Amino acid sequence: MQKLVVIGAGMASGRLLEHLFDAAPGAFDVTLFNAEPRGNYNRLMLSPVLSGEKSYGEIITHDDDWYAGNTVTCRFGEKIDGIDRARKVVLSAQGETPYDKLIIATGSNPFIIPLPGHTLPGVISYRDLDDTNAMIETSATPGARAVVIGGGLLGLEAAAGLRMRGMEVTVLHNTGHLMERQLDAAAGYLLRRDLEARGINVITQAQTQSIEGNGHVARVMLVDGTELPCELVVMAVGIRPSVQLAKDAGLDVGRAITVDAQMQTSDPDVYALGECVEFAGTLFGLVAPLYDQAKVLAKTLTDQEDAFTVKELATKLKVTGCDLFSAGDFAEGADREDIVFRDPGRGVYKRLVLKDDHLIGAVMYGDTADGSWFFGLIKDATDVSDMRDTLIFGPAYQGGATADPLSAVAALPADAEICGCNGICKGQIVSAIKGGAHTLGDIRATTKASGSCGTCTGLVEQVLAVTLGDDFVMPTSQPVCKCTEFTHEDVRLLIKTKELKSQPAVWQELGWTTPNGCHVCRPAINFYLLADWPLEYQDDPQSRFVNERNHANIQKDGTYSVMPRMWGGITTPTELRAIADAADKYNVPTVKVTGGQRIDLLGVKKEDLPGMWFDLNAAGMVSGHAYSKGLRTVKTCVGTDHCRFGTQDSTGLGIKLEKLLWGSWTPHKVKLAVSGCPRNCAEATCKDVGIICVDSGYQVGVGGAAGMDLKETERLCDVPTEEEALEVTAAFVQIYRENAKYLDRPYKWIAKVGLDWVKERVVDDLENRRALVARFDLSQTIYRKDPWAPLAAKADTFAPLADLTLEAAE
């Protein structure tokens, strides 16, 4: 009988022993060491033990009877200190144990981020039953709080379990969405939504600074200053193969213990399996390959032929009520094609990634019934070209299932506001429809919904369609792009109504047909989100037009123009010298005075941009945003300072307006002018906002244009003071930001909603005006910043942006 010593009584070695005893009962005299004071249990089920949904007794794989029945000598709680390969013995505190064949199955160790305070009591990893029991013990304190560092599989299962135990739980994750290795952003969004619905606080893009406490953990500090009081910190940021024993024994170790396809290490009498091995450059963390390894090694030990191969893996999360599935490769790529299905009402998202007529990846959330089938197609490399059109519907597709474009509206609750102008909710509209209002006109007459600015017309029609079914014929309207059937106006309203605060939220809740939108919709959605949720939403540079990404206007020869801001068109000799120096230094071929009273440096090479910005910043100048859908310029005349006809300080007002409005993003570019008298030298009557100073005050006009269309401003109001002129202008810009379709200049937007609608809200309703100004000011706390500054500081290391998959182009 061969002496077989096994180091580690985990799931891999446990499965090995099962195969071994089946194949060759009595052939081996097995001694099983385990550092843990217990035998093999299903470690993957620790999360349900933590949550209380399983007991430890249920997850024991091999109990004392099993070991005794197979005459395994159990040395549990006994750590192996060394391996003497020459003498073929393992060394422990109890002495030497000889072997003929040795199996190393030491598994892995949790990775602990060496943050300040990581050794404090109360900071634990999540790896074994002892960790689980420690968490259960801490959760027994009423009101106890936990911070889980790591939003991967293990961290989220820990968080869900601790929450079920009654704790207040915060999950910190350092990337943009949870489980980013297994899920794409859309599925990550749904998972986050589900976890937050359980009362779990999720912070993504979190940078942990330190763990603090006096003798015991008391709080976690983030780099941004956020303080998270807690009694427990769970580190679940990954594992590292446990290889020290093998390394000390002189076995070949790369990232883990190197094995061949028979699980043999560099020593022919020593084998290894599980999380501690590396095979063909691959490490292992999921159970399926470990079981494959066990099968192969059992055959190897019983002189049968077999070879381990790396296979595709699928992921499942063990949080009751969270149904997710992912398998294969779902990264985006030019050579790949996505098929996306979303059902916002049911919280379902499915995405298949195809390459060369083969399914290479699948991500599913909310409906995982076909996960195994898709996984099989991936593993078998099945040619799916014949079922391409119906693939997303799974194997049971009968030809009738299609995505319902109205499902997002159908899913709206009755109290969801549809018409913001008149405060009409979906439930009121549905009641009106049930009361006999079957046309848009009827709805307007009975509820006033869509009767004011009209931007909610599309949504009201969709409510009619959802409620009346085939009895209502939807008028055709222009959707944002091919990714959606919603119009811009619909999307804007739904972002507000459903409180959608991220792009994945929009894609999912509004049933986008593409994984991440396209070059048409992304800039619009990015703007709508940042305009509506300035604090919550993080601007996405990847969703901006190339000029806005580069903070400069690209010219037809590929060079850029650089235009620093000159407040109100006023400059100084110092600024002019700095501009001249920059023009000389970077060999700028053309220096042009613009119609907006600025100086434009044309023909700047891309690699010179940061350096030029740096120099201009040093002279006190900031970006003129000549490239942006935002405030461009405020043109002024000299006003009362110099002009004989000036009635007010038009230059001063222009400077104040520009300093108030700069940096704000708007649906399209916004140009202003202030003329000091009705002679209108600043040409204010063809601007988006034009102010004419008169003896009695300020005439504020809006909606002018002097481009492809030529249009004179319409009078918004007359105000007696400069303060009111500033307030009305800010309110107007904000109401335009909040309501206009992306790429509609103000004059086009006003033509849709009517100037009276604007006046009612900006001029007549003082409370509303101030609320608009307050929201504008809030947004400006985020966006009134020079975009050049952070990039200019990195001038020496600047490199052009990489090519982007979704190249937005103006």
Next chain:
Amino acid sequence: MDTLMETPVRTFVDVMEIWVPEGDRLVPGGGHYGTLSAFAEASRKTSFARGEGLPGKAWAEERPIVLKAFEGSYFLRTDAAKEAGLTSAVAIPVFAGRTLKAVLVVLCSDDADRYGAIEVWAESDGILSLQDGYYGAAKQFEEISQRTTFKRGQGLPGSVWSSKTPILMRDLGLGYGFMRAESAGKIGLNTGLGLPVPVPNGTTYALTLLTASGTPIARRFEIWDARTAKVGSSGKAVLSDGICARSGPLWNFETDRMVAPWQGPVGRALASGLPVIDTGAGAAGYASMVALPIHRGAELAHIVAWYC
């Protein structure tokens, strides 16, 4: 299996019965009455209009109802119940969307050492609090429960609420972060089944059955997942969790256990969407079992089964 003990004991529930709508009344749809044949006979002759009696009230008010005293109440079979020693009842309406499929009624008798809990938790202002419950002799636990509330995701009721899923919890007396745990442990409450009770008006209700080994509500629990999002269009259901005093854990980490429509009592509940009570072979060797369907909208989502 130490969570559910297989010991010869009296059960916590004496009677289980199903009432199904027929026209404008609820009529008997099966039941388990044990030795209480007179009460069974009285029940067989009874039907309830909407709003009438306990089943009719659960139908009309569209909510689970706990009734702890029959005398002088709207309970129609008071005399028969009194004769049978029954003192309390819980009515659980089964709705599929707006349609009432059935009302399940469980009846219990008071006993100085009969411990257990059947609780109805209701959500209001973002907090789940006890609407009512029947606890037998577990008076202290009842008092603590009345003072206890749950947020989303916390404890058994809060987890059922946030996941919209039935949940089976073990070791109730161990380490839970709320006062109920210690009290539950003292009286031997060790296993809890929580399930959502969907109603047409959208109010969140969670029903919990907390069982003690001495006087168990059940000795075997099963949770079956029938959502198409989980099992596709097969019409089958998959066992997502289960535990049995005799067989130990019923779940299997590597193999899914499925049930087909009409296959056994769970299959009958799956196919019909109606609760099923079985006292024969389908009760897996126990005296009786009930399979209770739970719908999400109009679709059957889960079936919970308990055996005693």
